[in-house]
Amino acid sequence: xxxxxIAILMLFCIATLNLFAQEDKARKLKAFVKQLxxxxxxxxxxxxxxxxxxNIVLAEGFGMADIENGVKASSxxxxxxxxxxxxxxxxxxxxxxxEGWFDLDDSIVEYSPFKNYKDKTLFSNHTIRDLLSxxxxxxxxxxxxxxxxxxxxxxxxxxxxxxxxxEAREGGKSFEYTNLGYYLIxxxxxxxxxxxxxxxxxEKLMRPIxxxxxxxxxxxxxxxxxxxxxxxxxxxxxxxxxLMKTDKTMHAAGxxxxxPADAANWLAMNINGGVIEDQQVIxxxxxxxxxxxxxxxxxxxxxxxxxxxxxxxxxxGKYDDRDVIYHFGGYTGYFSHISFLPNEKIGVAVFVxxxxxxxxxxLIANYAYDLYLDRTNNLSKHEKELKDGLxxxxxxxxxxxxxxxxxxxxxxxxxxxxxxxxxGSYKNEKIGNAQVQFxxxxxIASTGVLRAVGTPYPYxxxxxxxLIPGSGQVMVFKVDSGAVVGFRYDGVDFKKMx
Numbered sequence: 001x002x003x004x005x006i007a008i009l010m011l012f013c014i015a016t017l018n019l020f021a022q023e024d025k026a027r028k029l030k031a032f033v034k035q036l037x038x039x040x041x042x043x044x045x046x047x048x049x050x051x052x053x054x055n056i057v058l059a060e061g062f063g064m065a066d067i068e069n070g071v072k073a074s075s076x077x078x079x080x081x082x083x084x085x086x087x088x089x090x091x092x093x094x095x096x097x098x099e100g101w102f103d104l105d106d107s108i109v110e111y112s113p114f115k116n117y118k119d120k121t122l123f124s125n126h127t128i129r130d131l132l133s134x135x136x137x138x139x140x141x142x143x144x145x146x147x148x149x150x151x152x153x154x155x156x157x158x159x160x161x162x163x164x165x166x167e168a169r170e171g172g173k174s175f176e177y178t179n180l181g182y183y184l185i186x187x188x189x190x191x192x193x194x195x196x197x198x199x200x201x202x203e204k205l206m207r208p209i210x211x212x213x214x215x216x217x218x219x220x221x222x223x224x225x226x227x228x229x230x231x232x233x234x235x236x237x238x239x240x241x242x243l244m245k246t247d248k249t250m251h252a253a254g255x256x257x258x259x260p261a262d263a264a265n266w267l268a269m270n271i272n273g274g275v276i277e278d279q280q281v282i283x284x285x286x287x288x289x290x291x292x293x294x295x296x297x298x299x300x301x302x303x304x305x306x307x308x309x310x311x312x313x314x315x316x317g318k319y320d321d322r323d324v325i326y327h328f329g330g331y332t333g334y335f336s337h338i339s340f341l342p343n344e345k346i347g348v349a350v351f352v353x354x355x356x357x358x359x360x361x362x363l364i365a366n367y368a369y370d371l372y373l374d375r376t377n378n379l380s381k382h383e384k385e386l387k388d389g390l391x392x393x394x395x396x397x398x399x400x401x402x403x404x405x406x407x408x409x410x411x412x413x414x415x416x417x418x419x420x421x422x423x424g425s426y427k428n429e430k431i432g433n434a435q436v437q438f439x440x441x442x443x444i445a446s447t448g449v450l451r452a453v454g455t456p457y458p459y460x461x462x463x464x465x466x467l468i469p470g471s472g473q474v475m476v477f478k479v480d481s482g483a484v485v486g487f488r489y490d491g492v493d494f495k496k497m498x
Contacts, residue, residue, distance in 0.1 A: 025371050026050070026058045028379075032367050036360065036386055037063045040394070041235045043360055045073035045227055047351035049264035052372050054272045054345045059264040065227040065353065068240065076213055078257035079227045079351035080245055081336035082329030085216075085256040087290070088266075089182055090132050090313025092201050094289045095282065097128075101193065104129040104289070104312075108184065112191035113159055122166050125173065128188075131181030132312040133294035137173030138166050142431050142492065144179055149468060150448030151248035152432040155190070161430060162187065175295040175310065182253035197252050208281045209269045214262045216255045219247050226257070227353040229333020231469060233398050241333040241355075241469055246449055254329060260351065263338060267347035270325075271340050290314055291325055291342070301328060301358075304366045305339070319369065330358060332469045337361040346372050355470070359393055408464075411456035415463075415477075419443055422477055422484050426494035434494055436487075445475060 033046055045063035049056070061073030097104045105127050108114045114123045122138050130136055143161055146153040162184070169176065186197040198216035206214055215221065232238035250256075258266070269275075274282035290312040299307025299315055305324055307317040314325050319341060326339030335357025340347030348368045350361040363385055370378040415422065423438040434447040436454075443454040445465050454463035454475070461477040478486045486495045 022052065022057050025052075029058065029364075029368055029371055030060065030062075032383070032386070033062050033364060036364070036390075039386065040360075040390060042232055042238050042394075043352065043354050043356075044230045044238070045077070045353050046360065046364065047073060047075075047077060047079055047227070047260035047263070047349075048364060048368070049260045049267060049347075049349040050368055050372065051264060051267045051271055051340070051347040052345070054268060056264040056268055059261045061260055066224065067228075067230070067238070069224060071224060073227060075261045076225075076259045077227050078213055078215075078221055078225065078259050079336065079353060080218075080229070080331060080334045081256050081258045081338070081351065082254045082331040082334055083179075084258075084327045084329035084336040084338045085252070085254050086182060086313040087327050087338065088201060088205065088256055088313070089185070089197065089252045090290045090311075091282070091286065092197070092205050093128065093132060093185060094286045094312060095204055096200070097289075098283055098286050102128060104132075108188060111188050113163070113187065117163050122168060128185065129294065129312070130173075131185050133175070133310055134177050134181060135173060135175050135295055136178075136181055137169050137171075138180070139169045139176075139178070140166055140180060143183065145490075146431065146448075147183060147251045148179065148249055148254065149243075150432070150450050151246050152448030153248070157430075157432075158187070159191070165430065175297045177297075177310075179251070179253035183251060186252035198250070198255070201256075205282070209276060210265050211258075211262045214256060214258045216250050216257075217247055218245050218250055218257060221257065227334075227351070229331070229353055229355075231333055231355040233356075233394055233401060242451065243332050243449070243469055245331075249449065254331070258336075258351070260349065263349035263351070267338070267340055267349060271342065271345050271347050291316070302362050304362070328358070335361045337365050339365065341369070344373065356394070356397070359390060363390070408455055411458055413456045413463075414458065414460050416461060416479055417482070417484065424484070425497045426487060427497050428492055428494045431492060431494075434489075 033048060037043055044067055045065050047061050048058060050058040059075045061075055061077045063073050065071045065073040065077045107124060108126050108128060109120045109124050126136055189195045189197050201216060229241040230238055231241050270287060273284045274280055274287050291314060292311050293309035293316050295310045297310055305317050305319055305326060307315050309316040315327055317324050322341050323343055324339055324341055329336040333353060333355055335352045337350040348365045350364045352361045363382060367382040420438040422443055423436050426434045437444045443463060445452050445454060450467040452465040452467045454465050457464040457474055461479055463475050464472050465475055466472050473490055476488045477484050484496055486493060
C-alpha cells in the first residue's frame with residue numbers, strides 16, 4: 001500500500017515539475033516576443049502558437065491588430081496567412097480523394113472544365129497530384145493578377161482565360177512553385193462537382209478539427225477584429241497598407257484567415273496524426289499522403305530550415321538533423337510561418353501583420369524550437385539576433401529605401417500632353433477595365449481593388465506605378481495624332497474607351 005502511495009506521489013511530482021517546466025518555457029518565449037515588440041516598435045502585432053509533445057502550450061497575441069482603432073492582438077485575432085493556405089487545401093483534396101470523389105493520380109482532363117475543352121493538349125498529362133505538388137508544365141500570363149490582386153473578374157471570364165490563354169512553360173513539366181495548380185483544382189471542384197472549395201474546407205476540415213474562427217471568406221469577419229496589414233520601416237512612417245484582401249481575391253492557393261488559437265489546433269491535429277481528444281477526426285492516411293515528398297527542390301528562404309522537397313501543400317526539409325514539415329506565406333503587410341517537427345511532436349506558428357514579418361516570424365520560431373528542444377545554449381544567439389541582427393537589417397533597408405526615393409525624386413515627367421489628357425477609361429478584352437484619373441495634379445491608375453499614384457519614369461509617355469505595394473511597374477501610354485489611345489502595362493495592351 002505504501003509503495004503504491006509513493007509511486008502515485010512520484011508521478012504527481014513528475015507531472016508537477018513538467019508543468020512548471022512548460023510554464024517556464026512559455027514565459028521565456030512570451031518575454032522574447034514582448035522584448036522584440038518593445039525594441040522594434042514599427043512591428044504592430046504578432047500571433048504565436050506552440051504545440052509541445054502533441055499538446056497546445058501557447059496560443060497568444062501580442063501587440064496591436066489594428067493601431068488606428070486601438071485593437072489589441074489576441075489569441076483569436078485572424079491573420080491573413082497567404083500561401084500557408086496551400087497545406088489546408090491539400091489536406092482537403094486528400095480527404096476528398098479518400099472519400100472517393102476522385103483519385104489523386106487521375107488526369108484532370110477526366111473532369112470539368114478540362115474534359116470539355118476542344119484542345120486538351122496542354123492539360124492531358126497533368127494529374128491532381130501534379131497540381132498540388134507544383135509539377136506542371138503550363139503557365140498563365142494574367143490569371144493570378146485577377147484572382148490574387150485585382151479581383152476584377154467573373155467566373156466565366158476565368159474559365160475562358162484558362163481554356164484560351166494557357167501557355168506551355170519553357171521548362172516543361174517540372175517543379176515550379178506557383179499558385180496556378182491550386183487555382184485549377186478549385187475550378188475543377190466548382191465545375192465538376194458544383195462545390196465551392198471554401199465551403200468544402202469549412203465542412204470537411206475546419207469544423208471536424210475544432211477550428212472556430214478561421215475562414216476563407218473575409219466578409220464573414222467583423223472588420224474591427226482583423227489584424228490589419230502594415231508597412232513602414234520606422235514607427236514614424238508606419239501605415240496601413242491600402243491593399244486588403246476581399247472575398248474575390250481569396251483563392252485556394254492563398255485565401256485563409258487564421259488565428260493563433262486556430263493554428264494551435266491545426267498543428268496539434270497534424271502532430272497527433274489526425275486525433276483530437278482521443279477521436280480520429282481526420283484519417284491518418286489522408287495526412288500522410290500530404291507529407292510524402294513528390295518533388296525534390298531546394299528552399300533557401302529560411303536560414304534555419306534546409307528545404308529539400310515538396311509534398312502536397314507542404315514543404316519538407318531538415319531543422320539541423322530533424323525532419324521538419326512547413327509552409328510560409330507572405331503578402332503585402334503579412335507573414336505566416338507554420339511548421340512542425342513530426343518526430344519530436346513540436347510545432348510552431350507565427351503570424352505577423354508587418355511587411356518585414358518574415359525576419360521577425362522566423363526568428364521567433366527559431367527561438368521557440370530551441371527553447372522546447374532544450375537547446376538552451378542557442379538562445380543567446382537568438383537574443384543577439386534580436387538585439388543586433390534585426391537592427392542591422394532594418395538599417396540596411398532604410399538606406400535602400402532612402403536611395404530609392406532619392407532616385408525617384410530626380411526623375412522628371414516625359415509626357416507630351418497635359419496630364420489631364422491621359423485620364424480616362426481603358427480596357428483589355430481579356431483582363432478587364434482600368435482607369436486613369438487626374439486628381440489634384442496627379443495621375444492615379446486603378447483596376448479592381450488596386451490603386452496607385454503615378455510618378456515620373458525616364459521614358460517617353462511613361463509613368464511608374466505600384467498597384468502592388470513594393471512592386472513597381474511601368475505604364476507606357478500610346479499617343480497618336482495628339483491624342484492618348486491606350487497604354488501598355490506588364491506586356492499587356494489596354495485601349496482607351498473614353
